[in-house]
Amino acid sequence: MIILLPIMIERVGILVLFAFLLSRVSLFRGMIQKEREYDFQEKMLLMFIFGVFGIISNYTGVAIEKGNIMSHSWQTNLEESTAIANTRIMGVAIGGLLGGPAVGFGVGLIAGLHRFTLGGFTSIACGISTIIAGLLTGLIGRKYRFFQNPPFKTVFICICMELLQMAIILLLAKPFDSAFGLVSVITVPMVIINGFGILVFIYLIQSILSEEEQTKAAQTEVALDIAQSTLPYFRLGLTPESSRHAAQIIIAATSAEAVAITNRTMVLTHIGIGSDHHIPLEKTETELTRHVLASGKIVTAITKKEIHCSHLECPLQAAIVLPLKANQKIVGTLKLYFTNSKNMGIVEYKLAEGLSKLFSMQLELAEAENQQKLLKDAEIKALQAQIHPHFLFNSMNTIAALIRTDRDKARRMVHQLSAFFRSNLQGSKNMYIPLKQELEHVDAFLALEKARFPDKFSLHCSIDSSLHNVLVPPFVLQPLIENTLRHAFSATKKGDIYLTGYRQHDFLVLMVEDNGKGMSEELLLMLGNKTVHSEKGTGTALWNISKRIKELYGRKAIFLLESEPNRGTKITIRLPIREIRQWGNEDVESISSGR
Structure with a gap:
């Protein structure tokens, strides 16, 4: 018995080495970390792994005959009077506890049948006991997560399985005297060694879980630090400026060698390697980005060719491209680039995945805050429009002058001024108004401007009367006309404004076009997307209209700004058609009041 113990320690060392190498395999580590039940393929893989474990235990067993150690070598064909002492139960028990009844039975069957083929007077008893041990540990493992509990409970289960094997040997092996002699020699060494082996294996598994928890904790800490640092910028929305600041924070805190952020149409920023040709505010050209925008799934590239x-x-050889979402819509992408695909491991992937979710949440909060701000801004702008001091004073002065020279025209101006402010008041209370009402607002405004500047502009309106009942957001045309008069024409040259409206399938298309000064391409990229700082204006009207229709109609709406210097500007708005006759009176009242 004492002589057998060091030999068994040597044998279990082989299996412990095998277990250690197994613990380094990413596939096995991933299976250990699963919290759900294994699928069929995973169960088959566990059967194979621990079945091989059992076979190795059989081959490395120690041959025993009449209480004497016969052979230390690799065991193949045993004499009829010979048995073997081995660590087979250890692998069978772990397989069952880890994979459940099906895996335990499968591992026990593989190891048990193999033990039967080796021969010896205990072959049948050992084969049967191995199958029973696999099934029992599998049933225990269904409700008992052995690697999440104190290891000594699992060691106790393994010892019980070993004692059960000894009992079955005594019951089935013949002759009984040989069986009893064998059990008296091997019981203590096998109980000690199998218990020790399974204890080592449990600690290996627990170390895997501990490493994973530590990695997750480190990733979470880094992700939260990045999220906290980028929050002030992403709260401003997905803009070139906010994206640039966020990308600088990400590249400093991660192993990525370049970071890019895009919206749905263009690269907002690119920081790091490759910035000489990955230019911000250019269109997103890579197929990789387009695929992520279309699918909403994370995509990785491990070769330069896949980056496109x-x-x-270009020195960039690998990338992780992640979708950025807000309100269940994909609004852009986050891209982490590497010059070597080996630098892009599972840690970087998980961190990027976490950042994508955090940034998406930040953008969603920014959208909610922005929408609330837009509603407040719309109310403020409406109130300002109701009592616009300069417009009111200028109109009143013009009326005062006309009273002396043309009383009828002065009277008409008073009516137009009244109609203009009445329209402002109604628009400030409603979320939608008929297009006819918006056109009346435009007519009232232009009549007042025409009285003040009779030779400054001409309006050419072409809108089918059948569209007058289509519902549109208030202040969607008048601010555009006012913008044109204020910025498009010089003081000496008379300009033309073309207001066009037509039906395009189920959409209303409205266009405001002029033959004025136009604008630069740089200014054109910014207007309608954000406010700008300028002596001539801030672009608030265009930005407000663009954001309002996107919030009301989503992707179905289009706000398109086209311009060329010295050739004029054209603004196109496309909205899904909603007509008054499509709604009952109660529905129209609800829409108008914003309920």
Whole structure:
């Protein structure tokens, strides 16, 4: 018995080494970390792994005959009077506890049948006991997560399985005297060694889980630090400026060698390697980005070819591209680039995945705050429009002058001024108004402007009367006309304004076009997307209209700004058609009041 103990320790060392190597395999580590039940393929893989474990235990067993150690070598065909002492139960018990009844039975069957083929007078008893041990540990493992509990409970289960095997040997092995002699020699060494082996295996598994928890904790800490640092910027929305600041924070806190952020149409920022040809405010050209925008799924590239960069000498060789979402819509992408695909491991992938979720949450909060701000801004702008001091004073002065020279015209101006402010008041209370009402607002405004500047502009209106009942947001046309008069024309040259409206399938298309000064491409990229700082204006009207229709109609709405210097500007708005006759009176009242 004492002589057998060091030999068994040597044998269990082989299996412990095998277990250690197994614990380094990412596939096995991933299976250990699963919290759900294993699928069929995973169960088959566990059967194979621990079945091989059992077979190795059989081959490395120690041959025993009449209480004497016969052979230390690799065991193949045993004499009829010979048995073996081994660590087979250890692998069978772990397989059952880890994978459940099906895996335990499968591992026990593999190891048990193999033990039967080796021969010896205990072959039948050992084969049967191995199958029973696998099934029992599997049933225990269904409700008992052994690697999440104190290891000594599992060691106790393994010892019980070993004692059960000894009992079955005594019951089935013949002759009984040989069986009793064998059990008296091998019981204590096998109980000690199998218990020790399974204890080591449990600690290996628990170390895997501990490493995973530590990695997750470190990733979470980094992700939260990045999220906290980027929050002030992403709360401003997905803009070139906010994206640039966020990308600088991300590249400093991660192993990525370049970071890019895009919206649905263009690259907002690119920080790091490759910034010489990955230019912000250019269109998103890579197929990788387009695929993520279309699918909403994370995509990785491990070769330069998969990145699809058109620059032949681009040093970027690998990338993780993640979707950025807000209100269940994909609004852009976050891209982490690497010069070597080996630098892009599972840690970087998980961190990027966490950042994508956190940034999406931040953008969603920014959208909610922005929408609330837009509603407040719309109310404030409406109130300002009701009592616009300069417009009111200028109109009143013009009326005062006309009273002396043309009383009828002065009277008409008073009516137009009244109609203008009445329209402002109604628009400030409603979320939607008929297009006819918005056109009346435009007519009242232009009549007042025409009285003040009779030779400054001409309006050419072409809108089918059948569209007058279509519901549109208030202040969607008048601010555009006012913008045109204020910025498009010089003081000496008379300009033309073209207001066009038509039906395009189920959409209303409205266009405001002029033949004025136009604007630069740089200014054109910004207007309608954000406010700008300028002596001539801030672009608030265009930005407000663009944001309002996007909030009301989502992707179905289009706000398109086109312009060329010295050739004029064209603004196109496309909205889904909603007509008054499509709604009952109660529904129209609800829409108008914003309920």
